Structure formats: structure tokens, C-alpha cells
Amino acid sequence: MPAHLDEGISVVIANWNGGGHILDCLSSLYEQSRRPDEIVIVDNGSIDGSPFLVRQKFPAAKLLTRPLNEGFCVGYNRAIAASRHPFVLILNSDVFLDPSFLAKALVAAKEDDRIGWVCGRVRGMREGQPDFSGCYLRRRIALASGEGTTTGDVFAGSGATIFCRRTMLDDLAIHGEVYDEAYFAYIEDLDLAWRAQLRGWRCVYRDEISCRHIGSASQGGRVRVLDKSVLFLTHILKNRYLTLIKNATPGIAVRFFAPFVLGELAIWMALITRHPGRARAIPSAIAGAVRLIPQTLKKRRHVMRRRTTSDRHLLGLTRGIW
Secondary structure (H helix, E strand, O other), X not given: OOHHHHOOEEEEEEEOOOOOOHHHHHHHHHOOOOOOOEEEEEEEOOOOOHHHHHHHHOOOOEEEEXXXXXXXXXXXXXHHHHOOOOEEEEEOOXXXXXXXXXXXXXXHHOXXXXXXXXXXXXXXXXXXXXXXXXXXXXXXXXEEXXXXXXXXXXXXXXXXXXXXXHHHHHHXXXXXXXXXXXXXXXXXXXXXXXXXXXXXXXXXXXXXXXXXXXXXXXXXXXXOHHHOOHHHHHHHHHHHHHHHHHHOOHHHHHXXXXXXXXXXXXXXXXXXHHOHXXXXXXXXXXXXXXXXXXXXXXXXXXHHHOOOOOHHHHHOOEOOOO
């Protein structure tokens, strides 16, 4: 295979009512010093006219439309399946890349065949919104941005922009699903990163790679967890339970148990006392997780059977007792 085909880059985007930002997102892709070789967009039943705008302004992009919103995970799985190049940028529609993003990410990925995921600095665009650098795992099942990190291995990057090898995505897919479609949306990036670490794929952070991110644009910019709708709060809570069940070894489960339970109680109390109208997300999340336990245990068996790394490796990418 010619060398240039070995370096082909597909960009995949799932869009849902992203008319306010997806055109700027796509413009940033066409302004790259190293342009992508294809752009695949799956539209999840948008009703804001954004598919028409994409077709009109960017006819070269491959646009697949769906009649309804099947969720973040289904949308991106469809986009990944429809793409064809060996490197894949999984991109949120409210992210705007700096012009050298793809060129620098490709250079970093080629440093080692076991680098499956390259991440950079994600700069927030809203007042008070923090920047994200390379992320570490917290014991309460959350990602913590590693402030001060300049280069090196991390647990994950921001799920808003994942530059990765297709071979990693193929390796991590369970029954053809890169993202677990039982999640619908949220925490899917943490789950993907955990499975990647268990398989020995490296995630590396490079501070010179950067982009800007609106954050939760489909939720009207409600970045804080407690500010989200009941539906999305339900998915966030449910998916944290499923991620722990699917990916935690017995040793990790013991170490994470107390911080996880305390963190969960804190979230529940905050919802009940400060946002009582959204507290119904708690029983909905628990019921949803319980219903999905049988299929999650099947996925766990798949993950654990193929695991290649130790608990010590994962703990090395964990920060804090909380």
C-alpha cells in the first residue's frame, strides 16, 4: 500500500440540531494545513435545517441522514462504519480545530504503533469553562483534566475530539459497536478509554495540539452535570454504573468502591436539595442500569477475556482519592 494511503484521515461527526455551529466546525476542517481525506456526517434526525446547510455549503462531505435521534453512540458508530481511512478523528460538531491540529496529531500517532489515541488541549469558549488537557481517571468514575501536563501518556483525552487509529477502534468494538449503544449518550468516552487501556493501547497528550469547544451545545451550553435535562442526567448516572460493571477488575472495584459510593451520594443529595425537579433521574438511572446488567455482564466477559494490562497500569493513570 502506498505510504500516503497509510496516512489517510477520516473525520466522523454525528450531528443533532447543530446548525448554530457545524458550519464553523467544517470550515475549520477545510482550513487544516493537512486536510482530511474524507468527512462523514451522520445526522440524527435534526429539525433545525442543518442537513440542508451542510449539503449546500460542503457538498464534498458525505452526509447520511437518519429519520430520528438514535443517540450519540449510534450516530458515531454509523459514521465510523461508513468511513474508510486508517486514522479517524471522532469530532463533536461544536469543536473548531486549530489549523495544524490534524498534521500534528498524525505525527504524534505515528511515533508508536501502540498509540491508539492522540489528544491535545481543548480550550473552553464559555465564561468560566475550563480547558481540558490530557485526562486521568478518578476513582468516582469521572475524568480529571491533568493541568500542567505537556506531553506523555494519559488515561484519555476529551471525548469531543478523539484522533485515533482505526485498528484500535476495530480492536475495541464489541459485537460491531465501538461505542456501547446501550449508553445512548454521555460517559461513552470514559468507557472507550477504559477498554483501550485494558487492551494496552496508549493515549498520548501533546500540548501543541489544540482546538476550541463550545461544550454541550445540543443542551444549550449546560456544561455542568446538575444543569442538564432529566433525560441526560439519567443517562449520565446510568452509564457510570454500567462502565464500572463492565470494566473494573475485582482489585480496581475494591479500590474505587468507597469514593464511587460517596460521590454518588453527593450527586444524589445535590439533586434532591438543589434541583428536586430533576431528582427523578436517580430512580430512572438505577432502573435502567438494572435492566441492562445481563447484557453488560456479557460485554464484561468479552472485555476481561481480552485484557492485557494490570491493575497497576490503570492505577498509574488514576489521580486523587476522589
